[in-house]
Amino acid sequence: xxxxxxxxxxxxxxxxxSDPELIQAAGDLPRMLQARFYFWAPLPAGLSExxxxxxxxxxxxxxxxxxxxxxxxxxxxxxxxxxxxxxxHRRDGVxxxxxxxxxGADATIKIDRRSSHLxxxxxxxxxxxxxxxxxxxxxxxxxxxxxxxxxxxxxASARTAxxxxxxxxxxxxxxxxxAEADTLGPIEIAFIQAIGAERRAFALKLHVDxxxxxxxxxxxxxxxxxxxxxxxxxxLFLAFSLVPRxxxxxxxDAAAWSARRVEIINAAMDELEERYRRAKRALQERVQTAPxxxxxxxx
Numbered sequence: 001x002x003x004x005x006x007x008x009x010x011x012x013x014x015x016x017x018s019d020p021e022l023i024q025a026a027g028d029l030p031r032m033l034q035a036r037f038y039f040w041a042p043l044p045a046g047l048s049e050x051x052x053x054x055x056x057x058x059x060x061x062x063x064x065x066x067x068x069x070x071x072x073x074x075x076x077x078x079x080x081x082x083x084x085x086x087x088x089h090r091r092d093g094v095x096x097x098x099x100x101x102x103x104g105a106d107a108t109i110k111i112d113r114r115s116s117h118l119x120x121x122x123x124x125x126x127x128x129x130x131x132x133x134x135x136x137x138x139x140x141x142x143x144x145x146x147x148x149x150x151x152x153x154x155x156a157s158a159r160t161a162x163x164x165x166x167x168x169x170x171x172x173x174x175x176x177x178x179a180e181a182d183t184l185g186p187i188e189i190a191f192i193q194a195i196g197a198e199r200r201a202f203a204l205k206l207h208v209d210x211x212x213x214x215x216x217x218x219x220x221x222x223x224x225x226x227x228x229x230x231x232x233x234x235x236l237f238l239a240f241s242l243v244p245r246x247x248x249x250x251x252x253d254a255a256a257w258s259a260r261r262v263e264i265i266n267a268a269m270d271e272l273e274e275r276y277r278r279a280k281r282a283l284q285e286r287v288q289t290a291p292x293x294x295x296x297x298x299x
Contacts, residue, residue, distance in 0.1 A: 006036075006063070010060070012061075020035035031069065032236075036064070040062070042059060067079040079239050125185075126185040127184055130167060130168075133147065133189075139249055140245075141194075144193075146189075147203075149203070151188065155177075155180060169271070185208050186205050186206055190203040193242070200221055204238060216231055
């Protein structure tokens with residue numbers, strides 16, 4: 001997982017020799033095997049043409065970082081770090097290559113790309129998070145849901161919509177998604193966690209499979225200054241501590257949330273009805289008081 005002397009991005013560069021590292025369990029983090037998986041990716045078509053290279057023989061060295069943990073009898077979880085989800089799931093993608101590599105040692109090994117051991121309970125957790133941020137942002141004594149900055153939704157016809165720059169119950173398009181019980185997610189959220197006198201800050205885009213996207217500028221970890229160390233520490237903490245904890249808090253609230261969810265949907269319907277009743281009344285008043293056009297004025 002070390003970038004120095006890694007040859008990453010080099011054209012036809014050889015990957016460095018490296019060994020996986022077995023890290024023992026500590027605090028909230030389980031025992032894990034950390035490694036880097038190298039692969040060759042084609043150059044962008046425009047670049048290969050520009051510098052006169054044959055795209056059939058030229059490759060660029062790329063890599064993903066991999067963390068393997070035990071999640072049950074003969075079952076392991078694979079956490080991968082990549083800026084490109086597509087490259088993971090193609091038939092000739094990274095996970096397929098990784099499976100072939102593992103099968104070299106044990107032919108029975110298979111990677112399940114359809115489910116995740118980090119899977120959240122259900123997509124309703126995203127509506128729950130939005131309601132929590134509005135009504136009770138102190139999720140736990142040490143955990144504050146600071147903001148919901150974006151959310152995606154999919155309606156009954158599988159049409160998608162994205163909301164950005166803040167999501168709350170004053171936005172009619174969000175109210176509509178709630179009233180129509182759209183499938184919500186992923187969600188963009190920010191958390192603050194208190195560790196003694198210190199404060200950790202995280203901002204992430206969270207998917208229902210437990211996957212997430214983070215950026216270095218969105219993270220604050222006291223006493224962690226290096227970007228690579230900060231990103232690794234944050235990713236491991238989110239994957240094995242914070243995201244599962246969010247899920248467990250949601251599950252613990254299941255009994256109360258079942259009834260509250262219906263109330264939230266009904267309230268969204270009522271708010272939309274009243275909002276558009278007022279809008280209709282205002283429009284009718286403007287039409288009645290607007291100056292009438294005369295034939296001379298039209299001419």
